[in-house]
Amino acid sequence: MVRAREKKRGLLIAFEGPTGAGTSTQRRLFKVWLEQQGHEVVTSKWISSRAIRPLMKARARLHALSPEELCLLQAADFRHRLETQILPALWQGKTVVADRFLFTSLARASARGLDLDWLLFAHAPLFWPDLVFYFSVSSTTSTTRVAAAHAPKFYDAGQDVTNIADPIASYRRFVGRMIKEYESLSLIFQFVTVDGEQPIYEQHRRMRQLFEEKRRQPWGQWNLEAVVEWLAWSPAAAEVRRGASIGR
């Protein structure tokens, strides 16, 4: 069933990078371009699952989360988004652009001192995007852009681990650790790096080029595991289980 769907499935494109790297701007531009190319596009944003987001927001407001709780709730959000937004869309042949997918959770939790091996387990089975764009910026650029927009929130600024009262000063320290983790993940998982310090249109042009050069490949073993589990158990796949294709 999964193999039969392989040729018709949609593509998953992830945009990763620290705050202020330009992921959201580039995601919006890229989405418009994809639609102009005839793709039916669905956007999935980080920590946006309808079930988990309210839980996280309430607890984040109270500054009540330990790094492990934060990580496990983010892992639950990832799984829920994957099962209710991303996989149903891919199954229907839509293209999904994920404004931060999995690696932002991993980079932030690693920067909080959690063990990467355990983090990968918590997020397993991993689901591999067809393309991961990593927007690389220096910690100075990220901090300057963040400070120009608004003061980062408690957990975004890493105040739970830096213990620095000023959100900008805390962010400056935390983003350095975060970028280091992104760079390691980028090497391990072979992200496509986009220089986030370049002019916006230059970055966009480069992304189009990289996307067009990208050859479609079959889902790997991890993805197959995730899809098989989704089909067997997820309430969001109930219709597929009943033999009907979702929405069509």
Add this chain to the structure above:
Amino acid sequence: MARRSAGKGRLIAVEGTRGHELRDAAAELWQRYEVRDVPGGVSSWDASGIFSDLRVEKRKHLSLSPRTLVLLYAADLVFRLRWQIRPALDQDQVIIAAPYVDTAVAFGVAGGLPGPWLTKLFAFAPTPDACYRIKEREKASRTKAKPLDGYVEFCAAILADGAAPVGPSELRQRMAAYLEEEERKNRCPRLTKRVISSQPA
């Protein structure tokens, strides 16, 4: 599992598939300590409020899979360890965790999740000094179980609404089979009156 500090505190896990029975068994066990003025208490499911906050009355829209439900249990357990279990152990108290890790692992296995993933996920939880499973009745009491009665009731309600391949009674049977296997391996014996009365204070 994570190592324990070398204090005199005692962590007792009580596992089972029915929330009410778990609560009653934990209370009965705790009474054994309470009458002797032993400091400590019981740590129950959903101390963090994660599950109650999910607004179970709207569960048809939640669409939570077994894996997401296990991740949420793990997040709740981290909260319980942080605010209830570890502080009690650090103060040399007796803490009864009902349920603890095995109930969630049993649910995960019954829900088709791989055992090694479950074991590794809960590696943060310290090994209990003792683990018991409660005696399960063949059938539930006449009063219909509500989703917030316990973790398994919650998960069964969610999965039933999502047309899961396994219904609530089969889910419970699979879980009971896992816990029985643990009992056979002497990892989690049954909590009997005799066991309760023999608890050291």
